[in-house]
Amino acid sequence: MRGRIAAVVMSVLLVVYIALVVQKAVLFVVSGEPVAVVLGIALFVLPAIGVFALVAEVRFGLRTQAMVRQLEAEGELPVDDVPRRASGRYERDAADAAFPAYKSAVEQAPDDWRAWFRLGLAYDACGDRRRARQALRWSIRLRRESATAS
Structure with missing residues (x-):
């Protein structure tokens, strides 16, 4: 459950970051100054990469979760009997x-x-x-x- 909460928090932070970068990019482009326009156009690339990465990771997570549910329903999910450390990581x-x-x-x-x-x-x-x-x-x-x- 903590993993999902962390993913949601990170996704929200990424969306806020993307919104702020797009806002700055628009301000640069509308300024009309050649250097600012080029910088503004370049700033549009970063949010595009961020959106692509966010969508790809969310799709990956949803697909793997669906597979876990299917394996669980079929009774084929492997038993998690490997000992763990106090940190929660596997030995x-x-x-x-x-x-x-x-x-x-x-x-x-x-x-x-x-x-x-x-x-x-x-x-x-x-x-x-x-x-x-x-x-x-x-x-x-x-x-x-x-x-x-x-």
């Missing part, structure tokens, strides 16, 4: 020990979005956020493809 050695089973499941069924999703969770538990996001994105893609094929 690295225990997460590393559980990882090979998830990697093997993907190797046996490379087109199964559920296996890729579980592998993404395993990567996350091992602290490899980059690979976790890659596996989750691949899982989202496979799930979408399987839904369109049905």
Whole structure:
């Protein structure tokens, strides 16, 4: 729940920031001064990048949450029995020990979005956020493809 609240707070702050930057950009463009106009046009690029990033992250979060709900409803959500530290992070050695089973499941069924999703969770538990996001994105893609094929 704290993660969702943090995401909402960060999204609201980003929207406020984007609004302020757009306001300044408009003021620069309307000033008519050549340097200010160029600067104002350049400032429009930053909010565009911010909006793109915000939309992409929200879509990623919503899709992964939908996948969690589906796996939970199917009874296929992996059991979270890896010990955690006081900080809430997984104990690295225990997460590393559980990882090979998830990697093997993907190797046996490379087109199964559920296996890729579980592998993404395993990567996350091992602290490899980059690979976790890659596996989750691949899982989202496979799930979408399987839904369109049905």
